[in-house]
Amino acid sequence: MKRALLIIVIPVGILMIIHALLLDGLDGVIWSLIHKEDTQYSQEYTDTGFRKIEVGMAKEHVLFILGRPLFARSYENDKEYWYYSTSPNDTHYRIRIIVFSPKGFVIKKVSEYYVD
Numbered sequence: 001m002k003r004a005l006l007i008i009v010i011p012v013g014i015l016m017i018i019h020a021l022l023l024d025g026l027d028g029v030i031w032s033l034i035h036k037e038d039t040q041y042s043q044e045y046t047d048t049g050f051r052k053i054e055v056g057m058a059k060e061h062v063l064f065i066l067g068r069p070l071f072a073r074s075y076e077n078d079k080e081y082w083y084y085s086t087s088p089n090d091t092h093y094r095i096r097i098i099v100f101s102p103k104g105f106v107i108k109k110v111s112e113y114y115v116d
Contacts, residue, residue, distance in 0.1 A: 023047055024094060024113040035115055039093040042070045045084045050096055050111065057106045062098055069098070078102040091116045 044067025052065050062082070069082035080100040087093035097110040 023111040035092040038091045059104045
């Protein structure tokens with residue numbers, strides 16, 4: 001009984017770890033195999049830099065690591081969204097967004113594979 005449980009738990013645990021390590025998760029890998037990617041990144045963007053961004057960082061620190069975003073927008077409650085990726089042809093792409101509080105500190109990172 002314990003052995004059967006381990007046969008199930010270990011692979012599931014490994015998949016969960018892999019999913020957590022990928023910016024777009026396992027579903028992003030699968031979608032990118034099915035749908036051609038159409039992602040344009042900002043000039044200085046890197047996945048390594050994006051991984052370094054943490055909640056609480058100031059805008060200046062994000063600029064130092066990732067450079068200028070492609071564009072920025074303000075929405076509800078004066079939150080500012082910096083877009084580091086877009087789809088030139090309005091189709092499937094890797095979303096990379098940093099969300100800032102009204103005081104200018106990171107409150108969220110968004111990374112996923114968008115399927116249109």
